[in-house]
Amino acid sequence: MREVKLSIVGFGVVGRGVAEVVARKRAEIGERFGLDLRIVAVVDLWGAALASDADGGGLDPRRILDALQKGGAEGLSPRESLEAHGVRVEELQSPDVIQEVEHDVTVEATPTNVDNDGEPGTSHILTALKAGRHVVTSNKGPLALHFNKLMQAAKRADRKIGFEATVGGAMPIISLRDTLAGNEILCIKGILNGTCNYILTRMGEENMPFEHALREAQEMGIAEADPRSDVLGVDTAVKLVILANALLGLDAAYKDVRVTGITEITPEALSLARDNGYVIKLIGEVDRDGKLEVAPKLVPETHPLNVGGTLNAALLKTDLAGEVMVVGRGAGGIEAASAIISDIIRIFKN
Amino acid sequence: MKVSMDIELKDVPGQLVSALIPISELGGNIISVLHHRDRKTQRGTIPVQVVFDVEESKLAALLQRLRERGITVVRVGAERLKEAVFVLLIGHIVRSGVKELINEVDGTGVAEVVELFLSMPAVEEKSAAALKIRAIGKMELERALDIVEGFAARCGILVVRPIEDEL
Incomplete structure (x- = not known):
């Protein structure tokens, strides 16, 4: 079994969809592909949830999703929700998490921004590649604005970029x-x-x-x-x-x-x-x-x-x-997560 | 020019070939041949419908050659405008002078607006028009569409064209 450590950068509809799919399918993916998917970090504007030794090497995606759902229903902010349900939130920003937390794949799931040079997505992807992470993203902005630059950066770093989720959601087209x-x-x-x-x-x-x-x-x-x-x-x-x-x-x-x-x-x-x-x-x-x-x-x-x-x-x-x-x-958190999970599996199967 | 021609042939071997030779000699391109053996005429001849493409200037010579070969031509239907396209316009179409647009397309001599349906929901609201244009060839049709696009651009009208099928 090969351990694959994931960080999820941007925990909106798509990021949560990825956590949900990992919660549902981790055992099955382990059995079928020999890959043990572990979420080691989740980072958004509210801070970062990091896996500690007590978590056995990975965050429990179900616990995080439940915490956010329950806290949201109580009118709490995401950070308050997580802390109220025993998930420790660190004052870390996305570039720090991407660089400093040891992981294999950065899942870049921040919202698309075409007007602002594809930021923060573009920097996230470049930082991740430089730090030796593979990148799988649903963010259209960076790919549409800097396609060749990103491909060259991936080649230099000898890492892969998966972006099936950027076009057509669950519909396979990039592959x-x-x-x-x-x-x-x-x-x-x-x-x-x-x-x-x-x-x-x-x-x-x-x-x-x-x-x-x-x-x-x-x-x-x-x-x-x-x-x-x-x-x-x-x-x-x-x-x-x-x-x-x-x-x-x-x-x-x-x-x-x-x-x-x-x-x-x-x-x-x-x-x-x-x-x-x-x-x-x-x-x-x-x-x-x-x-x-x-x-x-x-x-x-x-x-x-x-x-x-x-x-x-x-x-x-x-x-x-x-x-x-x-x-x-073409749309939806689970649908985008379907494309993201396929991309992750493809990286390690090849 | 696309031509649809009804001819009658004697029921003896070699007649069909004999009727088709002049078409190919004059550079025509045969699109279809329907041999109505089951509809023999009272004269004992067999009706055949041939559809082909030929230059307009060659048609008279073709009829002459068929006559020389003893082939009866019952009907010649020339379809001059063989290419057609359907487009939608959305905007203030009547106010913008759709009549001038039609005149301009028809004025090319190679394309015509053959159908126009207008739907006008309310005075100040945008209307929609369905336009069918025919032309003698694809290039001419494209030219007619350019005229439509030009008119639309001048008048702030949206043109919705068909998704080209020859992918």
Whole structure:
């Protein structure tokens, strides 16, 4: 059995999803892959929870999650919640934890920030690589803004970066690089934002205006309080840049993408589309000639990319395998954690 | 130009080949041949429907050659505008002068707006239009779409185009 020590940097929806998956599947992963996953540190803005000798070499993820849930229900801050339930919190910041706490994989799960140079994610990843950690991340910002820089840093450090969780959530797409090894990927068209897909699906089904569908999505927790990044197409564009660089080998940047969001779509437009056998989807598209576009497109009802609800989907054209299609859940803590856990297992299986 | 032609052939060997040779001699590209053996005419001939692509200027010569070979041409249907695209426009379409847009596309002589559906929810709200454009070829269709995009950009209208299927 090989021990794999993890630190989780950023303990929001995704970080907690990873802890949950480790709690649920640690024994199974040990049995099937010979890997003993241990969380040795959890760090967020409130401080750091570190495993002590008394913890037997790893934090108990169930205890941390329960503490946060119970404390949250009592109106306590995360730090108060943990301390109230016997988890010691240290005054340590993320770079210190990444550098000083001995571990194998840094799980970087802080929120995406494209406006601020991808920080703090970018620094977290570079620090981790320099300290000899592998990195697995769900954070789109650093990958979209500094793809080549990060890949080179990983190569220099002889470490791996897993970023399956940055695009399509649980839907496997980055790993198709390896699954389709030997193929050249010529073009990708995809639905990469579950919020937009939900809004367009509901507008079409219920003939409701954009604002109503958005509000419904917010009430269901599908759209964020500030939905601009989703509905203006920014989130799709960021993911498209990652696909362009990772799967098509382009040197693409966010500014190269022509972006149109879905805010102008009306129920009347969806109705006219339907009368003519189409639905409207926000499609991200990249090809080898460097075309990078995010825009609402007419998709024939019978087309495989016509997937509803919050689903993500991508259609890849390759030179040998022809067309390959993937569909899956694009959002959610457990879904992102699924991609993160797969990345971690892949690093140690190879 | 795409041509659909109904001809009648005698029920003897070699007739079909004889009818198709002139098409290929004139550079035509045969798209389909339907041989209606089950629908023999009272004259004992067999109706055949041939669809092919040929340059417009060669059509008269083709009909002449078929006549010389003793082949009866019952009907010639030329479909000049063989490429079509469906696009949606969203915005203040009528106010922006959609008529001028149609005139501009039709004015190219190689493309036409053949259908226009308008949906206008309320006076001050944005309307939606479904536009079907036909053109004589893919390049001409692209040119017509450029005209639509130009109009839309000038008037602040959103164009929703089909996801290209030739991936």
